[in-house]
Amino acid sequence: MKLSKIFLGIAILALVLFLILIIKTYTYPFKKIVESQEKIKTSGNISIMDESLQRLAGGIRIPTISTTEYEETNFKPFDEFKQYLRDSYPRVYNSLETTTINNYGLVFHWKGKNSTKKPILFLSHYDVVPVTGYNLDTIKNSPVIFQPKDQPIAPIQENKNSWDYSPFSGAVVNGRIYGRGTLDMKGMLFSILEAADQLLKEGFEPEQDLWFAFGHDEEVSGKQGAVNIAQFFKSKNIEFEAVYDEGGFIIAPHSILESIGKPMALVGVGEKxxxxxxxxxxxxxxxxxxxxxxxxxxxxxxxxxxxxxxxxxxxxxxxxxxxxxxxxxxxxxxxxxxxxxxxxxxxxxxxxxxxxxxxxxxxxxxxxxxxxxxxxxxxxxxxxxxxxxxxxxxxxxxxxxxxxxxxxxxxxxxxxxxxxxxxEPSKISSSQTDGFKKIESAVNKIYPGAIISPYITIGGTDAYKYQIVSNNIYRFMPIMVNQFEQRTIHNENEHISIDNYSKMIAYFKELMQ
Structure with missing residues (x-):
């Protein structure tokens, strides 16, 4: 009799525990996805001009390769790239104040209407990693390939271990732009400048000051670029409301977690x-x-x-x-x-x-x-x-x-x-700030229904250096990629789809507004 009571007691406890687990599961505050009512209209790709594609393609053709030994860097392409930006975006250079830090760090200042509000900083970098087994002398003979922007995206061989097009060709073909730096990080740099150029053309004036800072040695720790640019801001006692840099992506449905059938916009609020x-x-x-x-x-x-x-x-x-x-x-x-x-x-x-x-x-x-x-x-x-x-x-x-x-x-x-x-690991930025909510708003309009979440960036970024001028640093590139596309970063066949590039421009334009 006594033994049966013990078993009964255990069964009751197990039932109570099971009920607690069930109740907590059904009442747990999982995030509910609410689609924005202010969607940016898209029919296939967001509209993009051929000139925008050509500007990025031309920038990819300049081999700005950084080296571990800074003094051994071939700076001729970096000089060429600086001039290329000036020639490509005369409206930006004529309208914004520009500063060069340590010869190659590029800083742009877009004055806003309200100087009492803390400014916003957009980061990118234009150095790229080397391409194994590729002779840079052949770049001069690399053909310019440019298909119309409405060319449909052709299938790609995901297990191919070679370049479909020369890594510094900037080939625009099969609905993609190919070359070293398309994903890391010239695509983002040109998106920022394209967005600013379009807004200037429309007569837009930002509410608060906007700054752009483009480093030239992020791939080798940013000691000559981002470190000096951050110190430049520190010396001027500039503190940013938010800093936006590379880090997370929009992960395609079923790409990493098989059970997740929606895109996941992963915003790095810290890095390892x-x-x-x-x-x-x-x-x-x-x-x-x-x-x-x-x-x-x-x-x-x-x-x-x-x-x-x-x-x-x-x-x-x-x-x-x-x-x-x-x-x-x-x-x-x-x-x-x-x-x-x-x-x-x-x-x-x-x-x-x-x-x-x-x-x-x-x-x-x-x-x-x-x-x-x-x-x-x-x-x-x-x-x-x-x-x-x-x-x-x-x-x-x-x-x-x-x-x-x-x-x-x-x-x-x-x-x-x-x-x-x-x-050491970075500080953790809050996801409850206005700066993070602006990301949520912009992503919602361009990728309706995407799950937007903070997470930890696995790799290192230039953003780490800017902790001295802001507590709110967000690492996110607004493009949708699958696992294969992520693996092309620093690898063969690096490319960005025209759809991703056009939406990235739209994202930064929305964020700047």
Whole structure:
């Protein structure tokens, strides 16, 4: 009798717990998607002029490649690009105040009607990464390919590992613009200038001051560009209401999360930090014919396995919690229940998010073993082996915490740990500000029904340097991309669709207004 009462009590508790989970799931404040009534009319592509496409294509043809060793940069293309912008946008250059910082950092000031309101800053950069195996001398012989803008988008071979058109051709064909920098970041730079040019032509005068700042070395940390431009603003005691830079995208339906059937506009309200370490591991060297039980390379392999299998703890920080709240309403019941009942099911939720690289990167400091080296000969055992490991640090973690984590894993081994580069995670900007709401409004008009949510930018951006002049920094490029298109950044066949480019111009025009 006593045993049956215990079982009955357990059953009642289980039922109560189940009811609590169900009630919390159905009452959880998942974001409801409300489409804007002020849609920008679109019939296929938003209207775009051939001249706008040609201006971007011409900018892509100038190979502004930044290099790790700044002094080794070929600055001739950068000089050419500066002049190209001036020639392409005379109305912008004649109407806005322009300043050059450190020879190549470009700053534009558009005075507004109300000087008492804090200004807005739009960022981009015009340097690009190199193209492997491509001879720049052939750029002079690259043909200019320009199809009419109403050319339908042709299918693309997603697994192709080569360029359909020369990487600095700026070819406009099959409904796309091809070339290095179309996505990262000349497309956004030209969109900002196109939007400003159109508004100036219409006689628009902004309410508050608008600034544009275009760096020239973002791909190699922005130390000569964005750092100096931010200091320029700081020296003038300019504090921005909002700063807009690259970061998130509009993710196509079913592209990352299979259950999400709507576009997701992911606005980076912060970005991860990083720490790159070189770990030198000592062992016994000698001839390969008489190997010890474990050589330095074997010890290094053990450390690699420890680093890979024992990673930093996962956690759901506030921006990601907001992200889950915003997208959860479109997910299945089981996922919604885990999100709504994190007080009990957070370990299950974290385990689920940890299964895919994209979502795993949002909930933990990631560990990537990028390089390993033993001896220089096949029959030699080196006395030391080297490992290079790169961490992307989740806001809330610190460089010191990651370093302590590595040192703890390396206990018992003879190692020398050297920091190659490091940076703390950025501050987190609020998604409750007017600056964020302006993004929501503009996206809603151009991509009706899109889920708009804060999230954490995985990669580094120039925006980080501008924390000294604003607390509200938002990282977002308003184009819709699938996973394949994202992979073309820094890769073969980088391109932007004409539809995306035209909508990006419309977005910045809307935001500036």
């Amino acid at each position: 930090g990083f720490l790159t370490l070189n770990i030198e591991v000592e062992g016994i060297g000698g001839h390969s014919s008489m190997p010890p039980e474990k050589s330095s390379l074997v010890y290094a392999a053990e450390i690699i396995e420890l680093l890979n299998s024992t990673q930093m703890d996962a956690e759901i920080i506030e921006p990601i919690n907001n992200f889950l709240k915003n997208v959860g309403g479109e997910m299945g019941f089981t996922s919604r229940m885990a999100i709504a009942n994190q007080w009990l099911l957070q370990p299950v939720l974290i385990k689920s998010l940890s299964k895919t690289p994209a979502s795993n990167a949002l909930v933990r400091t990631t560990t990537a073993i990028t390089m390993a080296k033993g001896s220089d000969a096949p029959n030699v055992l080196s006395t030391t082996a080297e490992i290079t490991v790169n961490f992307r640090i989740l806001p809330g973690n610190t460089v010191k915490q990651v370093m302590d984590h590595v040192e703890n894993l390396c206990k018992g081994y003879k190692v020398h740990i050297k920091t190659i580069s490091s940076r």
